[in-house]
Amino acid sequence: MAATDAYTDKAMPWFHKRLINVGSFVIVTEPLGEERARQLTPNNRVAMSSKNIGHYVRTPDNRLTFGGRARLAPSNPASDVKSGDVLKQELADIFPQLSDVRIDYVWGGSVGFSYDRVPHAGKANGLYYSMGYCGHGAQMATYMGRARPPVDPVGVHATGGGRSHTPQL
Numbered sequence: 001m002a003a004t005d006a007y008t009d010k011a012m013p014w015f016h017k018r019l020i021n022v023g024s025f026v027i028v029t030e031p032l033g034e035e036r037a038r039q040l041t042p043n044n045r046v047a048m049s050s051k052n053i054g055h056y057v058r059t060p061d062n063r064l065t066f067g068g069r070a071r072l073a074p075s076n077p078a079s080d081v082k083s084g085d086v087l088k089q090e091l092a093d094i095f096p097q098l099s100d101v102r103i104d105y106v107w108g109g110s111v112g113f114s115y116d117r118v119p120h121a122g123k124a125n126g127l128y129y130s131m132g133y134c135g136h137g138a139q140m141a142t143y144m145g146r147a148r149p150p151v152d153p154v155g156v157h158a159t160g161g162g163r164s165h166t167p168q169l
Helices: 034-040 077-094 137-147
Strands: 019-029 053-058 064-068 103-114 120-124 127-131 156-159 162-165
Touching: 019 077, 064 077, 077 103, 127 137
Parallel strands: none
Antiparallel strands: 019 064, 019 103, 053 064, 120 127, 156 162
């Protein structure tokens, strides 16, 4: 089984050429206080906008975590800062009352996009794969990991009445 998604490199060419590696970035505000945080997210639910930006959730210490695909750039320290600035502006557009809030944390990483923006799963080159989660990997990878055929700890895949070897990475 291959479990790499955005971090699939050229050592796995069949998989690598089917993914677009896209930067994904997150900012976290200073503590907002319980009342202010409750006004922003009254039911304390995760929310997202219809744009590729604007996934947000309140933390236990009443900060707002806000993220998305701020820029089409890879994550590195300089890029993360630039992307954090983009996210802060988007945050202020959605929540004008936070335009002056301090940002305490910013970071980035990568997400794997399929060309049609739909996750794909199957078997290729002797490996079972599931990839192209388009930024929804935490949910979809968990689901797909349970939906795939079972593999025992030594890498032997159970199929119908017989068993066949699944290569280890």
